Amino acid sequence: MALNKIRLGDYIERSTVNNHDLKYGIELIEGVTSQGVFDAPKGNPMDVDLKPYKIVNNGAFVYNPTRLNLGSIAYRTEGLCIVSHLYMIFYLNDEGKKIIDPMWLYIYLRREEFRREVTFRNFGSQRPEFNFNDMSDIIIPLPDIDIQRKYSEIYKALLANQNSYEQG
DSSP states (O other), rough: OOEEEEEEGGGGGEOOOTTTOOSOOOOGGGGEEEEEEEEEEOOTTTTOOOTEEEEEETTTTEOTTTTGGGGEEEEOOOOOOOEEEEESEEEHHHHHHOOHHHHHHHHHSSSSSHHHHHHHHHHTOOOOOHHHHHTTTOOEEOOOHHHHHHHHHHHHHHHHHHHHHHHH
């Protein structure tokens, strides 16, 4: 299997679209857990200023730049939500959509090896922050898109199986 090495920043674009017009309310606030899923906030968001909150649509990768080394990155597939202005949000650009399966990229970014790379790149910092420029500089060994899709399908089947087992 031949792998091309790509610079992730050539295939992603950052989103900073926020809720400045207060179109979305507290019922849409979510955060990203270290398990890589979106979840409702634990605190009371009643008096929070929602204007700086960022809007997240399907197809977005959302991560906490100070907790990425713990796995705090998620891929949005369940409709619109809003997240704290402290989160980083990016999407695959048009070229990226042609050669990168988004679920495969999510799997790649959730790997322990990727977390170690984040830790290594942030070495020596009191409170490490992996910003969008850092994410853009990541070099990824990229298999053919068909291989990526196979991995994604296997992953989705494993998740469905796990979900079925947990509910049964």
